[in-house]
Amino acid sequence: MLPGFGLALGFSWFYLTLMILLPLAAVVLWTASLGPARILQIASDPRIFLALRLSFGLSLAAAAVNAVFGLLLAWTLTRYDFPGRRLVDAAVDLPFALPTAVAGIALAAIYAPNGWVGSIVPFKIAFTPLGIFVALVFIGLPFVVRTVQPVLSDLDQGLEEAAATLGANRATTIFKVVLPTLTPALLTGFALAFARAVGEYGSVIFIAGNIPYVSEIAPLLIIMRLEEFDYGSATAVATMMLTLSFAVLLFVNLVEAWSRKRLGHAY
Amino acid sequence: MPTDLAIAALSPARPKPALFTSPVTEAPITRALVIAVSLAFLAAVLLLPLLAVFTEAFRGGVAKYFESLDDPDTWSAIKLTLIVTAIAVPLNVVFGLAASWAIAKFDFRGKSIMVTLIDLPFSVSPVVSGMCYVLLFGAQGYFGKYLDSINLQIIFATPGLVLATIFVTFPFVARELIPLMQEQGSTEEEAALSLGAGGWRTFWSVTLPNVRWALLYGVLLSNARAMGEFGAVSVVSGHLRGLTNTVPLQVEILYNDYNFVAAFAVASVLASLGLVTLVIKSGLEWRFADQLSASRRR
Numbered sequence: 001m002l003p004g005f006g007l008a009l010g011f012s013w014f015y016l017t018l019m020i021l022l023p024l025a026a027v028v029l030w031t032a033s034l035g036p037a038r039i040l041q042i043a044s045d046p047r048i049f050l051a052l053r054l055s056f057g058l059s060l061a062a063a064a065v066n067a068v069f070g071l072l073l074a075w076t077l078t079r080y081d082f083p084g085r086r087l088v089d090a091a092v093d094l095p096f097a098l099p100t101a102v103a104g105i106a107l108a109a110i111y112a113p114n115g116w117v118g119s120i121v122p123f124k125i126a127f128t129p130l131g132i133f134v135a136l137v138f139i140g141l142p143f144v145v146r147t148v149q150p151v152l153s154d155l156d157q158g159l160e161e162a163a164a165t166l167g168a169n170r171a172t173t174i175f176k177v178v179l180p181t182l183t184p185a186l187l188t189g190f191a192l193a194f195a196r197a198v199g200e201y202g203s204v205i206f207i208a209g210n211i212p213y214v215s216e217i218a219p220l221l222i223i224m225r226l227e228e229f230d231y232g233s234a235t236a237v238a239t240m241m242l243t244l245s246f247a248v249l250l251f252v253n254l255v256e257a258w259s260r261k262r263l264g265h266a267y
Numbered sequence: 268m269p270t271d272l273a274i275a276a277l278s279p280a281r282p283k284p285a286l287f288t289s290p291v292t293e294a295p296i297t298r299a300l301v302i303a304v305s306l307a308f309l310a311a312v313l314l315l316p317l318l319a320v321f322t323e324a325f326r327g328g329v330a331k332y333f334e335s336l337d338d339p340d341t342w343s344a345i346k347l348t349l350i351v352t353a354i355a356v357p358l359n360v361v362f363g364l365a366a367s368w369a370i371a372k373f374d375f376r377g378k379s380i381m382v383t384l385i386d387l388p389f390s391v392s393p394v395v396s397g398m399c400y401v402l403l404f405g406a407q408g409y410f411g412k413y414l415d416s417i418n419l420q421i422i423f424a425t426p427g428l429v430l431a432t433i434f435v436t437f438p439f440v441a442r443e444l445i446p447l448m449q450e451q452g453s454t455e456e457e458a459a460l461s462l463g464a465g466g467w468r469t470f471w472s473v474t475l476p477n478v479r480w481a482l483l484y485g486v487l488l489s490n491a492r493a494m495g496e497f498g499a500v501s502v503v504s505g506h507l508r509g510l511t512n513t514v515p516l517q518v519e520i521l522y523n524d525y526n527f528v529a530a531f532a533v534a535s536v537l538a539s540l541g542l543v544t545l546v547i548k549s550g551l552e553w554r555f556a557d558q559l560s561a562s563r564r565r
Contacts, residue, residue, distance in 0.1 A: 002456050003466035008369040012381065015362045019433055020384055023399030024391075026409060030402050069308045076305040080298055088306065090549040094313045097541035097548075099495025101515040102534040105522050106316035109323055109531075116319065138312055150562070157291050164290030173291075199392025202497035202515070206522065219394040223502055226398060229407050238395045 030235040042236035047212055048221055052240055054129060055218040056248070059197035062136035063144075067190045070144025071182070077145070078152045092146070095139045100202025107135050108206040127209030132217060135203045140193030147189035148182060155181060183259045191252040198245050320538045323531035335529035336536070343509045344517035344533075350425065351500075351513060352493040355432040359489055360482070363440030368474070371448030372456070382445070388437045396434045397502025400427055423505030428513060431499040436492045440485035446560035447481045448474075480555040484548065484563065491544040495537055 031039070043049060077089050095103065111118045111126040111134060118125055125131050155178065163173040201219040208215045218241050225234035292298070325332055366385065370378060388396060402408050404421040414421060421427045455477065459469040475482075497515040504511045512520060514537060521530035552563055 002372050002453055005373045008365040012366040012369050016384055026399055026402040072305040076302050080302055097545040099515050099537045101497040101518050102537050103316055106319040110319050160291040201394050219392055222394050226401055231407050
């Protein structure tokens with residue numbers, strides 16, 4: 001039996017309680033003291049309601065785009081060999097490595113009306129909800145690639161060979177054999193990208209324009225309410241965010257469990 | 268499944284297709300198209316912003332770049348970021364080592380709860396993480412009155428920045444070490460103990476060397492996050508110039524002052540830090556893959 005169990009466990013629980021449990025307990029307590037009626041009343045304020053709708057709608061849309069292009073990228077990186085593949089593979093983690101504020105001002109500069117992209121498209125991107133969507137696509141992409149990639153590289157290519165010998169053409173094989181087995185991983189990636197997008201702040205606020213009722217995200221409203229010392233409203237917005245996120249993630253998990261069960265295997 | 272493994276082991280190595288197209292890959296034209304589309308997407312979404320940071324930073328020339336970096340508020344922001352990181356990261360390293368020792372080497376009740384709680388900060392919005400501490404220690408918070416009476420300021424001061432940074436970087440070290448130490452088991456430690464080494468000696472000379480690259484990996488990621496965190500520290504900082512602005516917050520201030528060259532110059536420093544992190548991280552994944560936790564192997 002190894003020594004040090006008491007010390008390691010004791011310190012771990014102590015530090016965990018102090019740094020994680022206590023702060024989160026504060027949110028739970030504050031939410032409890034508000035009560036559900038008050039929270040719903042605050043959330044039905046048009047400005048907060050629109051911010052929540054914007055955050056969730058755009059996060060779902062961005063996660064969906066990431067699911068499509070993330071799958072394509074994961075496929076390219078695992079199945080094809082081309083010069084610079086390793087470099088591209090490393091570059092996928094760029095949104096994790098680049099501080100969000102840096103990404104935020106860079107995106108704002110590119111998509112502003114006088115920016116590289118903003119000046120060639122005929123419509124406004126920065127300082128509209130579309131700009132928020134662009135930023136959310138940026139930060140969510142690695143989540144999908146990194147969850148699909150390992151499953152794709154572990155996939156038994158014998159299945160594809162079997163499908164081919166049974167006369168399926170390549171497209172049929174991909175859509176009927178490969179994609180269904182990737183669905184659970186793809187949904188996990190979608191859920192992670194979505195969860196990150198809903199709470200994202202740094203990369204969004206510079207490009208959002210933050211126009212009340214139009215391009216104001218929920219995390220920004222939390223900060224504004226805290227700055228006004230209106231802790232109650234801030235907590236209410238946070239609680240609504242957590243509840244709605246939880247509902248979406250639960251739904252995605254159910255779909256994932258269903259697709260796993262339908263396939264009858266364990267990954 | 269065992270049968271699958273047996274079949275895989277028995278089947279001879281596949282010959283390289285020479286004159287026919289393999290049935291398990293796409294036509295060359297499709298393949299080229301998929302590569303082109305996915306790489307174009309990657310370049311447009313990920314590389315363009317990186318390029319923009321450096322282009323904007325050097326818009327006024329090299330001299331202007333360095334001139335705009337040399338600002339007392341920027342220097343105090345750099346100092347503050349270094350202080351905050353130097354407190355937050357080592358604390359999380361100690362926790363990561365203690366927690367992974369307990370979780371990987373022993374069985375106890377509540378283990379899965381602990382593992383779940385360690386990962387929790389990753390699923391909380393940075394803004395909400397900052398908010399937790401405001402609810403606890405802010406002027407209207409649970410301990411606000413008490414802290415005021417003993418003249419201790421946490422929110423809008425360095426302690427708040429440290430706490431928020433600890434919260435957002437909490438999981439990095441522990442989640443690198445736990446799976447690796449679980450994989451490695453405790454036979455080597457048991458051997459050291461049976462040969463007469465003490466507990467600490469075993470930890471320093473056996474366990475720590477075995478996990479050193481994974482530890483470095485975790486430190487690297489938490490360091491990058493600690494220096495680049497924006498949302499959580501933004502809530503607790505109060506944005507007092509020269510006092511409570513970390514480097515990312517200084518970028519925001521300069522940007523909102525329409526001082527774009529300086530904002531992008533400071534941002535380029537942070538971006539370089541991110542790039543260095545990415546390079547070392549990839550290097551570790553390629554060179555020491557077998558000494559990192561399984562999920563990091565490529």
